[in-house]
């Protein structure tokens with residue numbers, strides 16, 4: 001029997017991110033992955049600013065950047081959003097294929113000591129008072145861990161075996177995807193709406209194109225075979241041409257079924273990524289959301305394994321379920337907005353007009369990039385509370401930017417001139433929280449999606465970069481700081 005503190009089912013982007021986060025915190029982790037080889041096909045073609053920031057916070061973004069094509073727009077149902085003014089160091093959509101992202105995540109995770117067991121499928125599970133035992137098919141037969149996290153994708157076996165409810169709305173359309181060569185390639189086209197549906201022709205990488213179709217008048221059995229001829233027929237119905245497609249590398253089907261686990265944790269079993277939420281890939285949010293689930297969960301699970309109160313794990317559901325719910329809502333809205341018909345054309349024109357207003361553009365761009373995600377961390381209502389800390393320039397021993405201070409995945413109490421009372425109040429957490437004294441010349445701090453706030457005198461930053469406490473007055477509220485430290489990092493030692 002294989003053993004590990006945490007078992008992760010699925011070595012996709014969510015599983016790999018979570019595994020790296022846990023290893024960073026010193027947790028022993030084993031990833032069980034059904035595929036014998038790394039996936040070469042790529043569903044996702046891009047990631048947004050918040051995910052870029054996360055990769056930067058953990059120090060592997062620089063290795064990825066040469067493979068990234070920067071686009072200064074994102075979209076809402078094919079209506080362009082200007083992201084170039086967002087308050088982030090990455091005000092662009094990073095076009096990079098999923099298999100490349102997974103390679104970088106895998107290298108980072110393995111570099112931290114993550115074990116990935118391939119050709120290993122989770123087929124059964126049993127939970128008892130101290131752990132979870134999984135039955136495996138493939139390279140091993142069984143494994144046991146104190147916790148099991150299902151990162152095993154939209155059809156998650158873990159979700160089904162552990163009895164999670166997965167309510168939502170069924171598919172109302174059929175979308176097809178083919179990565180092909182084209183003998184008559186057009187200029188790239190994105191979400192072109194016609195009488196019978198919509199299509200896109202995208203040139204992700206030299207030598208081949210991605211052709212995608214959506215037909216709103218048919219729902220195909222999700223297990224039915226799909227081939228190049230299905231995509232060709234759909235293109236002929238919608239666009240009247242197939243642009244001479246041939247030599248397929250990958251053909252796939254997806255839909256707008258939108259479902260979400262009603263709880264993200266049942267005892268010692270948790271869900272993250274597509275295993276917890278599925279939706280139409282409108283706006284390119286799924287992989288991003290999964291990575292962000294993982295970064296929210298990793299440090300909490302590590303803390304609980306290290307002795308923190310177990311209810312910390314419940315904040316994973318409390319914080320991430322509403323984020324997933326919002327993604328489902330906005331993708332449903334985007335899907336219907338992409339439907340054919342004159343009425344929808346009129347509605348799209350109205351929406352496009354509204355998006356022309358800076359504040360409306362910023363609101364949607366903040367949502368699609370997830371830069372505006374704010375968790376309820378309590379406190380006095382300071383505008384920074386619950387948001388991810390901005391990556392402002394600082395002069396500190398260990399770094400020149402705030403996000404660089406998060407490389408070790410540990411909480412940081414950033415002292416920007418709060419004085420001696422701060423260290424004293426936090427002294428009981430010195431083993432778990434890094435106190436960093438720094439100078440900050442950036443003034444004011446810009447907040448997503450738009451807005452600003454005076455630079456604070458101190459901030460308590462969780463390992464996932466979200467702000468848990470702020471001091472901006474003359475005096476440090478020691479009781480408030482101790483309450484925040486206790487809530488997130490356990491009692492003083």
Ligand SMILES: Cc1cc2nc3c(=O)[nH]c(=O)nc-3n(C[C@H](O)[C@H](O)[C@H](O)COP(=O)(O)OP(=O)(O)OC[C@H]3O[C@@H](n4cnc5c(N)ncnc54)[C@H](O)[C@@H]3O)c2cc1C
Nearest residue numbers: 010012013014034044045046122153273274284286287288
């Ligand atoms: C056409 C399309 C375009 C998309 N574009 C974007 C985009 O631009 N941006 C974006 O953010 N998202 C996009 N997405 C969504 C994105 O691809 C997914 O959200 C993302 O892959 C989810 O990652 P995951 O790790 O949660 O799940 P997955 O990537 O599905 O990984 C799950 C892993 O678990 C393994 N597994 C499954 N069952 C078992 C088992 N029983 N035992 C062991 N292993 C198992 C699988 O082999 C797989 O490796 C797109 C999706 C589609 C369909």
